[in-house]
Amino acid sequence: METVRVGLVADPAKPTDVARRNQDLVSENGRPDWDIEVVSEPFTAASEEPEAALGRLDELAHEHSWDVVVGLTELPLHDDDERYLLVDADPRRRTAVLSLPAFGGLDMHRRSRSALRTLISEMTDRPAGTDHRVSLSRRWGRLRVLLGMVLANRPWLLVPGLKSAMVAALTTGAIATINSTVWLLAGSLSTWRLVIAMVVSIALVVGWLTIDGELWDRPEDDSQQARSRSRLYNASTLLTLTVGGVICYAALYLMNLAWALFVLDPAVMGGYLQMSFDYPDLFVLSWFVASAATVGGALGSGLESDEAIRAAAYSKREEERRTRLARRGRRRGH
Missing domain, CATH: 3.40.390 (Collagenase (Catalytic Domain))
Incomplete structure (x- = not known):
């Protein structure tokens, strides 16, 4: 044959x-x-x-x-x-x-x-x-x-794809870790307030990237099919950014914890603040600092171009689709 x-x-x-x-x-x-x-x-x-x-x-x-x-x-x-x-x-x-x-x-x-x-x-x-x-x-x-669209977008590559945001986050975390006011704030917050700070910081990253990068998909017409398609793409975007934000938060927490364990002495901190301070408190401090650093990273992402944000947030094919739609929208605006 x-x-x-x-x-x-x-x-x-x-x-x-x-x-x-x-x-x-x-x-x-x-x-x-x-x-x-x-x-x-x-x-x-x-x-x-x-x-x-x-x-x-x-x-x-x-x-x-x-x-x-x-x-x-x-x-x-x-x-x-x-x-x-x-x-x-x-x-x-x-x-x-x-x-x-x-x-x-x-x-x-x-x-x-x-x-x-x-x-x-x-x-x-x-x-x-x-x-x-x-x-x-x-x-x-x-x-x-x-699920297939989110995994195709590879949310774990969001952080290295946004270099300016990562630099801003690391800088914020490094400065906040050695700030005595931050020590006091971290020690005064209850667990549920720390959880709220974490959730809000990740939500801020997701919202800021969506708005600043013009990632929100709008239906091309008023048909039910177009609206359904846009809802799917927007759900994919939000999930991708959320997973990427959680990964970013976890990475910042570990890096800030390592930095705190390296540069801070709980005994010296306790004497300076005139309060009891021990090594377990450094874990709480790093948790609070990770939230502040995540917010700093969100603001740092404003230095990235829309194209860089789309490249970091989407698969290659979806990035091309979004870029094409953005150009079409700009032409209509003119």
Whole structure:
């Protein structure tokens, strides 16, 4: 049997990595042979609708003389009933789109490998037929896609992506740790007040980044579909920033604690304040200082450009989508 030429067209960054890891994919019985070529291209740039994506993939199949083509994207796909899709395929044209967020972000490589093998096999063995869609359940589909979008945004990279904010946070923490007024404040606060300070500081970071970076998504029209889509993107943004903010807070707490243990002597502090002070109090001090440092980091993020904030907060594909929408909004404003 002759070799089947397969094209994997992937959005830049994570989808391209997933596609390249599957370049050695073979059918279950090894026949027919699959000659897989990977092309990294944002094929959903013009439109997020599945039909538009399938049309672009069909064009690429003709350009590259592929027998089968599958697109991998980090954007969520949905049908006309607003059910989220894992797969949208057109067996007649031997084209399909695979939405990676629909996997929920967990065990991505194994699950995508299994899905690609099934897709390619079905379109190779049964090329004729009607359009084929694999949709998620209404109850859990949105949550699964949301989790996949948040993990695709890699919230743990938010802190190193905002260098000015991190410098401001570390500077605030270092100065606050050796300030006697801060010692008094930390010692006078009850546990629930410290918890409130922590929650408020993280919420301030999330709100400031959302506003300053213009990250809030607005529906393109008044349709229910557009509003639903915007709610999903905004939920993804808030969760990404919240997780990133919590990671930032934890990192600041540990660094401030290490700094406090290194430079402060509880006996000297107690004598200066004329009150009892011991090493366990340094943990409370570092907790309060972490809240102050987080607020300092939020203010420091104002030195970052909108593009830098979007690059730190989003996956590559989502960053491109947001940047495109922001430019479109500025043009409309003019």
